[in-house]
Amino acid sequence: MEFNETKNIFLQIRDWVADQILQGEIVAGEKIPSVRELAVDMEVNRNTVMRSYSLMEEEGIIENKRGIGFFVVADAKRNLLKMQKQIFLQDELPSILHQIEVLKLNSEDLQILIQTIQSNDHAN
Amino acid sequence: MEFNETKNIFLQIRDWVADQILQGEIVAGEKIPSVRELAVDMEVNRNTVMRSYSLMEEEGIIENKRGIGFFVVADAKRNLLKMQKQIFLQDELPSILHQIEVLKLNSEDLQILIQTIQSNDHAN
DNA sequence: TATACTGTCATAGTGTATTATGACACTAAT
DNA sequence: ATTAGTGTCATAATACACTATGACAGTATA
Structure with a gap:
């Protein structure tokens, strides 16, 4: 992915996922890409994606199921x-x-x- | 001054000075605040203001007169x-x-x- | 049970923005 | 000539984003 130099990467990843949800490309209840998978896709470190997902979890738009992955919350x-x-x-x-x-x-x-x-x- | 957390300080200082020029509060040929003075005003390090001024010099909107200070270029x-x-x-x-x-x-x-x-x- | 996925945590290293200071050369004014 | 004001350069310290890896527990599936 092409990142803007003026904004932190973990925030841009959050924005990208949020966009997918707003545009209806990822629906409520659906699983989003795993931390490792998205990291490879975006050519970024695992920890950076992890940080984005943790932020989104705090914001209440995704939730974690142990050992399975992150899912889009009902009214995200x-x-x-x-x-x-x-x-x-x-x-x-x-x-x-x-x-x-x-x-x-x-x-x-x-x-x-x-x-x-x-x-x-x-x-x- | 109140700085935005998402943007580098030296860029925000540049934007602030550029704004002063665009709004006509600093006119062509006029001297802008000295590096040290603005640093104190904005509660920022000298080097940070210096970086903003160096950038603006590269952009051709201000110029330096040795021992005196920085001045707004003619058609800035x-x-x-x-x-x-x-x-x-x-x-x-x-x-x-x-x-x-x-x-x-x-x-x-x-x-x-x-x-x-x-x-x-x-x-x- | 073994394998391959999930997230998570810990540690260490790199790059860069920002700060803190000191020192130096140039200019203006007393 | 002295003083105070300019920019400039060098050095060191701090903070933080990002990377690189390794290890571990939970889950699903063959």
């Missing part, structure tokens, strides 16, 4: 949506707004952004 | 605008779009964002 998707939404609106959005103001980005520059938002208006 | 603002715009549109926007899609954020959730963009349409 709903909880994730709520968590991520709040993080985005409270922590990330202010910085985005600030940049748009300072760089004087207009509707033309951000055409795609506006389109993306509007396409969510008509999607239930 | 124009260059910064171009640089930051490109970074935002190419590196940050894709991730923002992805989150909006996954979290299904609509015009209501992002009301402030749309207003901010539109207020830039009428500003020359």
Whole structure:
């Protein structure tokens, strides 16, 4: 996997798994890749994946079954949506707004952004 | 100063100075705070500020006068605008779009964002 | 029972951001 | 000439993310 240099790897792995859940590619109750398997896939150390999974376990989106592996919690998707939404609106959005103001980005520059938002208006 | 835990301090200091220039609070030709002074102000080590300034010197937005200090380059603002715009549109926007899609954020959730963009349409 | 999976823990090593200090050369002002 | 302010370089220490391995207990399956 291609990792961003500015963000910790174990956080990016968490984000990747969270994305899989939000996009419905991993369903509630389903088993996620084993620590060792994902480590090989992502060319990363076991301990790093372990750290991501431990974090997600604390967040209550996956749970462990001894000797078997990690599984997606029942309402993981709903909880994730709520968590991520709040993080985005409270922590990330202010910085985005600030940049748009300072760089004087207009509707033309951000055409795609506006389109993306509007396409969510008509999607239930 | 309050630093974000997820981003390197020397990069946040660079961003802060760049912001001052973009907002016109530091003008071309003007002297910026000395390495030692800013270090005390921000409660950070000299070397960390030095690293930020070295980076900005490489980026061509400030220049050094021996024994005196660092000064804002003539067309620093124009260059910064171009640089930051490109970074935002190419590196940050894709991730923002992805989150909006996954979290299904609509015009209501992002009301402030749309207003901010539109207020830039009428500003020359 | 043996084998091959699971997660987990412990230990050690590497790289890098940050801090803490000291020393030096250059410039401006008294 | 002295003093105080600039940047700059070198060194050492700390903290932490990541890697590399080995070992162990629980589980499933042949």
